[in-house]
Amino acid sequence: MKSFEYILNKRLTFWLLLAVLLMLPFVTDALLGRGWVRIVDFAMLYIMLALGLNIVVGYAGLLDLGYIAFFAVGAYLYALTGSPHLTLAFPATFPEGVHLSFWIVLPLAALVAGGFGVLLGAPTLRLRGDYLAIVTLGFGEIIRIFLNNLNAPVNLTNGPQGISRIDPVSVANVHLNITQHAFGIEIPSVHLYFYLFLAFTSLVILVSRRLEKSRIGRAWMAIREDEIAASAMGINTRNLKLLAFAMGAMFGGASGALFAGFQGFVSPESFSLMESIMVLCMVVLGGMGNIAGVILGGVLLAVLPEVLRHSVVPLQQALLGKTVVDPESLRMLLFGGALIVMMLYRPAGLLPSSVRRRELDTDEAAEKI
Amino acid sequence: MTIAIPLLKLSSIGKQFGGLSALSGVSLHIQRGEIYGLIGPNGAGKTTLFNVITGLYQPGAGEFTFNGNRYQACKPHILARAGIARTFQNIRLFANLTALENVMIGRHMRTRAGVFGALLRDRATRGEERAITERARELLRYVGIERPAQTLAKHLSYGEQRRLEIARALATDPLLLALDEPAAGMNATETASLKTLLQTIRTSGVTVLLIEHDVKLIMGLCDRVAVLDYGKKIAEGVPEEVRKDPAVIAAYLGGGDD
Numbered sequence: 001m002k003s004f005e006y007i008l009n010k011r012l013t014f015w016l017l018l019a020v021l022l023m024l025p026f027v028t029d030a031l032l033g034r035g036w037v038r039i040v041d042f043a044m045l046y047i048m049l050a051l052g053l054n055i056v057v058g059y060a061g062l063l064d065l066g067y068i069a070f071f072a073v074g075a076y077l078y079a080l081t082g083s084p085h086l087t088l089a090f091p092a093t094f095p096e097g098v099h100l101s102f103w104i105v106l107p108l109a110a111l112v113a114g115g116f117g118v119l120l121g122a123p124t125l126r127l128r129g130d131y132l133a134i135v136t137l138g139f140g141e142i143i144r145i146f147l148n149n150l151n152a153p154v155n156l157t158n159g160p161q162g163i164s165r166i167d168p169v170s171v172a173n174v175h176l177n178i179t180q181h182a183f184g185i186e187i188p189s190v191h192l193y194f195y196l197f198l199a200f201t202s203l204v205i206l207v208s209r210r211l212e213k214s215r216i217g218r219a220w221m222a223i224r225e226d227e228i229a230a231s232a233m234g235i236n237t238r239n240l241k242l243l244a245f246a247m248g249a250m251f252g253g254a255s256g257a258l259f260a261g262f263q264g265f266v267s268p269e270s271f272s273l274m275e276s277i278m279v280l281c282m283v284v285l286g287g288m289g290n291i292a293g294v295i296l297g298g299v300l301l302a303v304l305p306e307v308l309r310h311s312v313v314p315l316q317q318a319l320l321g322k323t324v325v326d327p328e329s330l331r332m333l334l335f336g337g338a339l340i341v342m343m344l345y346r347p348a349g350l351l352p353s354s355v356r357r358r359e360l361d362t363d364e365a366a367e368k369i
Numbered sequence: 370m371t372i373a374i375p376l377l378k379l380s381s382i383g384k385q386f387g388g389l390s391a392l393s394g395v396s397l398h399i400q401r402g403e404i405y406g407l408i409g410p411n412g413a414g415k416t417t418l419f420n421v422i423t424g425l426y427q428p429g430a431g432e433f434t435f436n437g438n439r440y441q442a443c444k445p446h447i448l449a450r451a452g453i454a455r456t457f458q459n460i461r462l463f464a465n466l467t468a469l470e471n472v473m474i475g476r477h478m479r480t481r482a483g484v485f486g487a488l489l490r491d492r493a494t495r496g497e498e499r500a501i502t503e504r505a506r507e508l509l510r511y512v513g514i515e516r517p518a519q520t521l522a523k524h525l526s527y528g529e530q531r532r533l534e535i536a537r538a539l540a541t542d543p544l545l546l547a548l549d550e551p552a553a554g555m556n557a558t559e560t561a562s563l564k565t566l567l568q569t570i571r572t573s574g575v576t577v578l579l580i581e582h583d584v585k586l587i588m589g590l591c592d593r594v595a596v597l598d599y600g601k602k603i604a605e606g607v608p609e610e611v612r613k614d615p616a617v618i619a620a621y622l623g624g625g626d627d
Contacts, residue, residue: 207488210487210488210490211484211487211488214482214486214487214494214498215477215480215482215486215487215497215498215501216482216483216484216487217487218466218470218473218474218477219474219477221463221465221466221470221474222463222466222474222477225462225463225464225465225466226461226462226463226464228425228445228461229457229461229462229463230463230474231424231444231445231446231449232423232425232445232446232449232454232455232457232461233446233449233454233474233475233477233478233537233538233541234446234449234450234477234478234479234541235446235474235477235478236444236446237446243484247484
């Protein structure tokens with residue numbers, strides 16, 4: 001009887017959640033304005049990134065500080081193959097630029113980024129912890145600096161100016177950059193992208209969940225917990241670490257392509273070290289290895305800075321009549337403070353990994369035996 | 370019939386750490402189905418020998434044959450696949466995973482589901498997962514862990530952690546189970562039940578190699594014993610003989626030469 005109610009509850013929660021999520025862009029638009037829907041869209045991208053990084057950091061325990069590089073690889077891949085940009089470098093070969101369909105580039109972006117993941121993973125197999133963090137940090141910077149400087153001798157990336165006029169994404173001939181009308185409702189572009197990102201985020205969540213509860217996921221966690229014991233259990237640690245790097249990078253690359261299509265513009269400054277750290281903080285703050293925690297971390301860290309940006313200046317103006325602290329510096333201050341408080345009081349994250357919760361739920365565990 | 374071919378055969382294994390010779394010219398062979406003890410004073414090279422045959426260290430000299438194949442400079446996972454499973458002197462469980470998950474990880478190399486299996490959850494993968502869980506629960510009962518399978522490994526008692534390591538090692542379907550001081554830190558009752566467990570394991574057809582300090586346990590359990598001292602094998606034989614060997618007594622009580 002209990003299980004029937006449980007399933008019913010689960011179903012109900014699912015449909016409620018779906019309804020809320022489908023309404024979310026409209027509600028946000030009505031209450032806060034269209035700019036906020038865009039912020040929510042970016043939050044979804046960050047969640048995808050954080051879930052990808054969670055595979056590397058949360059499951060396999062490999063501290064990666066250059067994760068944004070894979071996002072950059074995906075973004076630039078679509079920027080190059082979905083814009084008029086390459087005409088500049090190769091006017092004869094591509095008089096119109098390259099305009100591959102987004103749906104062809106998306107899997108390519110994942111694959112190429114996955115390849116870069118292996119490229120980063122292979123030389124760092126023997127490293128762990130802080131040593132690995134330093135190398136991956138260097139890798140992230142190398143990618144960004146390449147993007148910044150590959151405008152000469154052949155203008156491949158257009159350097160710091162970045163690449164613009166990237167083709168928007170279209171789903172079955174519906175162009176997501178144009179306001180669409182369906183069932184007599186007007187659906188603006190940011191709303192359409194929200195639904196696209198929602199679909200992809202759900203996919204990423206599904207993939208993460210299935211990996212976590214699989215033979216591969218268990219092997220990753222074994223490596224995280226004790227690499228020597230893992231190899232003594234017959235786990236090929238080299239291959240599985242490379243697999244973790246590749247899987248994480250694939251998520252990053254695919255989100256990158258989505259980002260490029262959504263934004264219509266990419267430039268190296270979107271892929272700075274600060275972004276890598278931000279994504280890592282989403283994973284750590286939310287709860288390493290726990291999908292719900294990572295999502296929470298992503299939402300908080302993507303949305304809170306915007307809340308600050310919109311509230312700090314008006315608040316100071318109203319109270320003091322002038323702006324004393326600018327929101328950007330306050331953001332870093334609060335962020336640093338929040339991290340310290342977290343490390344002191346909830347070192348395992350806001351929502352710690354499910355294993356620990358299961359552990360507390362002894363009644364249920366006893367029943368299962 | 371080739372009954373005489375040993376399961377594990379070491380020929381003059383040597384291992385140097387800088388100027389220190391941790392092992393030199395150690396040769397021994399272990400027959401299928403026996404419980405073979407390895408004793409010696411602290412620092413005699415017992416754990417080094419373990420690390421050599423499980424691939425954590427590469428032998429500097431000599432070679433070893435396991436189950437008819439020669440191994441030289443192999444990774445631990447290759448030797449694990451060949452059928453050597455081990456436990457560690459300082460327990461090395463996957464501390465933040467549950468007891469069940471620890472044993473399930475032991476099944477890793479005997480199962481095959483890959484990324485696509487994990488993503489698609491096809492029938493073969495689900496069946497395999499069920500089999501893994503089933504076998505893991507069975508092994509938990511087999512080694513006598515009474516606590517809920519969902520208990521985190523780090524929250525188990527010391528004795529249970531030792532048993533869990535054995536269950537995890539058994540999950541790899543080993544031919545040779547190598548135990549590095551399994552009774553260390555156990556009280557008399559726990560040691561007695563460990564002894565029963567090891568006898569059951571041997572009866573099930575798994576050969577056991579045992580490093581132990583508890584002489585009573587070794588004497589009561591092992592078919593044959595080798596004694597290491599300063600990286601050399603100084604005696605080998607049935608426990609009663611080894612016990613009376615003057616070289617062994619000298620090694621343990623402080624020798625007469627100098």
